[in-house]
Amino acid sequence: MLETVQLSKQFKGKTVVDEVDLYLDQGESVGLLGPNGAGKSTTISMISSLLKPTSGDVTLNQQSIIKNPAELRAVLGVVPQDIALYQELSAYENLKFFGRIYGVPKQQLESRIQETLEIVGIKERQQGLIKTFSGGMKRRVNIATALLHNPKILILDEPTVGIDPQSRHYILEMVRQLNQQGTTVLYTSHYMGEVEQLCDRVYIMDHGQVIAKGTKAELLSILSNEDTINVQLDRIDDEFLSSARAIDGVRKVEVSGNSIHIIAKQERQIVSQLVKISDQFDVQIKNFQMETPSLENVFLHLTGRTLRD
Amino acid sequence: MWAFLTKDLLLFWRDRKEVAVIILLPIVLVVLLSLVVPGMFGEETSESYDLDLALVVEDQQDQGFERFQEEVEPSNDQSQQMIDQLQAMPPVDGLVAYLNSPELAEWVTVNQMDLDQAQTQVDEGELDAALIIPEHYTYQLLNEMVLDEPSEATLQFQASGQSQEVDMLRQMIQRYLDQINLQYAVASSGSQVDSANDNLPEGGVENVEGQSMFSMEHYFTFSMAALFTLFLAATVATRTGIEKREQTFNRIALTNAPPLYYLMGKTISTFILAWLQMMFVLVGAHLILGVFTEEGPTFWVGLIVMATLYALAIAAISSIMTSTMLRVKNNDTGDGIFMAVVMVLGVIGGNFVPINVLPNWLQQIGELTPNGLILATLTEWVQDQTYSLLVMPTVILVAIIVTALSIGIAVYPKRGEQS
Numbered sequence: 001m002l003e004t005v006q007l008s009k010q011f012k013g014k015t016v017v018d019e020v021d022l023y024l025d026q027g028e029s030v031g032l033l034g035p036n037g038a039g040k041s042t043t044i045s046m047i048s049s050l051l052k053p054t055s056g057d058v059t060l061n062q063q064s065i066i067k068n069p070a071e072l073r074a075v076l077g078v079v080p081q082d083i084a085l086y087q088e089l090s091a092y093e094n095l096k097f098f099g100r101i102y103g104v105p106k107q108q109l110e111s112r113i114q115e116t117l118e119i120v121g122i123k124e125r126q127q128g129l130i131k132t133f134s135g136g137m138k139r140r141v142n143i144a145t146a147l148l149h150n151p152k153i154l155i156l157d158e159p160t161v162g163i164d165p166q167s168r169h170y171i172l173e174m175v176r177q178l179n180q181q182g183t184t185v186l187y188t189s190h191y192m193g194e195v196e197q198l199c200d201r202v203y204i205m206d207h208g209q210v211i212a213k214g215t216k217a218e219l220l221s222i223l224s225n226e227d228t229i230n231v232q233l234d235r236i237d238d239e240f241l242s243s244a245r246a247i248d249g250v251r252k253v254e255v256s257g258n259s260i261h262i263i264a265k266q267e268r269q270i271v272s273q274l275v276k277i278s279d280q281f282d283v284q285i286k287n288f289q290m291e292t293p294s295l296e297n298v299f300l301h302l303t304g305r306t307l308r309d
Numbered sequence: 310m311w312a313f314l315t316k317d318l319l320l321f322w323r324d325r326k327e328v329a330v331i332i333l334l335p336i337v338l339v340v341l342l343s344l345v346v347p348g349m350f351g352e353e354t355s356e357s358y359d360l361d362l363a364l365v366v367e368d369q370q371d372q373g374f375e376r377f378q379e380e381v382e383p384s385n386d387q388s389q390q391m392i393d394q395l396q397a398m399p400p401v402d403g404l405v406a407y408l409n410s411p412e413l414a415e416w417v418t419v420n421q422m423d424l425d426q427a428q429t430q431v432d433e434g435e436l437d438a439a440l441i442i443p444e445h446y447t448y449q450l451l452n453e454m455v456l457d458e459p460s461e462a463t464l465q466f467q468a469s470g471q472s473q474e475v476d477m478l479r480q481m482i483q484r485y486l487d488q489i490n491l492q493y494a495v496a497s498s499g500s501q502v503d504s505a506n507d508n509l510p511e512g513g514v515e516n517v518e519g520q521s522m523f524s525m526e527h528y529f530t531f532s533m534a535a536l537f538t539l540f541l542a543a544t545v546a547t548r549t550g551i552e553k554r555e556q557t558f559n560r561i562a563l564t565n566a567p568p569l570y571y572l573m574g575k576t577i578s579t580f581i582l583a584w585l586q587m588m589f590v591l592v593g594a595h596l597i598l599g600v601f602t603e604e605g606p607t608f609w610v611g612l613i614v615m616a617t618l619y620a621l622a623i624a625a626i627s628s629i630m631t632s633t634m635l636r637v638k639n640n641d642t643g644d645g646i647f648m649a650v651v652m653v654l655g656v657i658g659g660n661f662v663p664i665n666v667l668p669n670w671l672q673q674i675g676e677l678t679p680n681g682l683i684l685a686t687l688t689e690w691v692q693d694q695t696y697s698l699l700v701m702p703t704v705i706l707v708a709i710i711v712t713a714l715s716i717g718i719a720v721y722p723k724r725g726e727q728s
Binding site: 048049050070073074076078080082083084085086087088089093097098100101102103129145 | 312313315316319320323324555556557559560561562563564565566570
């Protein structure tokens with residue numbers, strides 16, 4: 001349905017998106033995961049025709065939309081990361097304005113506004129000015145605006161940034177329902193939990209490149225022969241860390257506060273070795289946990305960094 | 310496009326602080342300036358005229374006539390008629406009488422004295438100026454007027470320094486002499502001669518016969534209306550910057566709405582706001598201060614036509630600023646540039662201080678700015694409601710509108726070009 005082919009973007013000679021290939025099939029929910037600055041928003045800007053790529057192509061049903069994006073715009077809804085609404089206008093007035101310029105027929109506009117307000121759950125507050133809304137409510141109107149023209153494809157760029165858990169849950173549930181009703185979704189986030197929860201397939205981006213892609217199961221299989229162990233210590237000791245890194249089978253040791261995260265090959269005697277060196281350097285192990293692999297671990301495995309680094 | 314237009318007007322209306330600044334502030338300023346400034350500079354100006362003039366009469370008028378008649382035989386009846394006329398209304402007596410007339414007595418004190426005394430007192434600054442009627446002045450004047458022979462019949466005017474009042478007195482004497490010369494010339498052709506009568510300056514503004522008075526209230530009303538309407542162009546550009554920063558412009562760009570609808574919405578809404586602002590200030594100043602009480606329908610028609618053209622010019626300029634704002638990387642840079650442009654236009658257009666305090670070359674440029682042009686045009690219009698006066702300003706304003714709109718459209722970013 002929607003596809004990017006070797007999509008690249010350079011700003012002043014610096015490559016911020018590098019030959020990205022991704023596709024969305026009809027009705028799919030696809031995640032674009034990566035830390036801040038990975039190139040997700042720039043990729044979305046190019047897909048949505050807001051930004052011209054330096055090279056590569058974006059196609060809708062095998063037709064390039066770079067030069068003639070009108071067809072894509074008619075079926076695409078974009079929820080930007082920022083609250084792209086007029087603060088001095090009410091939710092209703094914002095929807096009415098954007099509905100008109102999206103080309104929603106006049107006789108359908110009122111009903112579409114009320115439908116979308118219903119979907120995002122702010123029908124009762126529709127006459128309130130945006131500037132008086134909480135962060136969560138603004139996010140909901142931000143989404144409603146992208147739904148006005150009943151898009152077949154919905155791109156959401158970090159739609160839950162900076163909002164309360166209740167609003168986040170509401171938005172995630174709303175996106176899931178839209179997807180279940182047939183809307184194709186491209187969801188970007190640096191919250192891997194959201195992507196795991198919502199998406200059928202995931203692209204992981206870092207430094208402008210897609211570094212991994214596939215279903216959740218496929219991505220987790222990257223870690224199939226590795227364990228992640230979280231160890232809480234009473235203190236961090238440099239000699240202890242050096243010795244831990246030197247244990248046979250340990251691939252990475254990450255420090256976070258007084259805890260360390262160890263990625264190591266399975267079926268190795270890591271635990272007994274850790275106990276041994278803790279005695280040796282007088283470091284007390286306060287807690288010990290074998291972690292179920294997640295996309296966060298996949299990202300850590302691939303980049304050596306966490307998503308929030 | 311209607312959606313863009315209503316959105317922009319609604320956004321403007323919701324910003325009550327801006328509405329207050331744009332509509333009320335100029336009216337408040339017009340009222341304050343009209344009440345305060347004339348009291349400081351204007352109304353007291355006429356009362357502050359207090360010139361001391363030395364009058365030195367070295368000419369002996371009667372001897373001059375006698376000598377001329379002894380030496381010269383009138384060549385024809387016309388010459389004799391002129392001599393008779395001059396004797397009936399002797400030029401030196403007429404000038405002395407004029408200087409001592411009640412009209413001049415209000416602001417000039419004439420002291421008759423001899424030459425040495427006059428020069429000493431002028432040099433020492435005790436007197437402002439001296440008018441010297443030299444020896445044989447009447448005789449030489451007769452030679453020049455009757456025989457058309459070159460002579461040295463010249464009055465001498467000496468002043469202790471340059472001042473507006475001294476210049477005015479010099480001009481008044483010159484105008485009197487010009488009028489006398491004309492009257493003698495007319496009389497020599499057999500027509501009726503009226504005694505010389507000249508209007509004196511009153512207040513800070515010269516009242517030209519057949520024209521309405523242009524007052525400080527008029528100046529402040531026109532200049533504030535033009536200036537604050539000009540500010541509107543920068544305000545609209547600032548709003549564009551906010552739409553860019555808050556990503557609403559990008560959201561608009563994601564729709565299939567024709568790109569220029571955004572610019573046209575901005576331009577038309579600016580025109581409506583600019584026109585309303587002009588009208589609020591002009592009508593407000595009239596209702597509060599009675600600025601145009603004596604004006605009739607013709608004046609208002611011309612005023613509305615020019616205000617409409619000016620509002621269109623401001624809208625066209627705002628289209629350049631809007632397009633530029635969409636291209637600049639930093640909104641603050643755009644705001645700074647636009648405010649600087651408005652301030653420069655305001656200064657050279659004469660909205661902050663009257664344009665005549667500026668150098669001539671700058672005045673000429675200033676009168677080509679829309680705000681300077683509207684100010685100069687309305688200044689003339691309030692004094693003389695002849696429609697032909699509006700033709701050239703209309704042509705210039707239309708040229709500004711077309712040029713500015715073309716630039717605005719050319720600069721407007723194509724898809725994917727906005728910063």
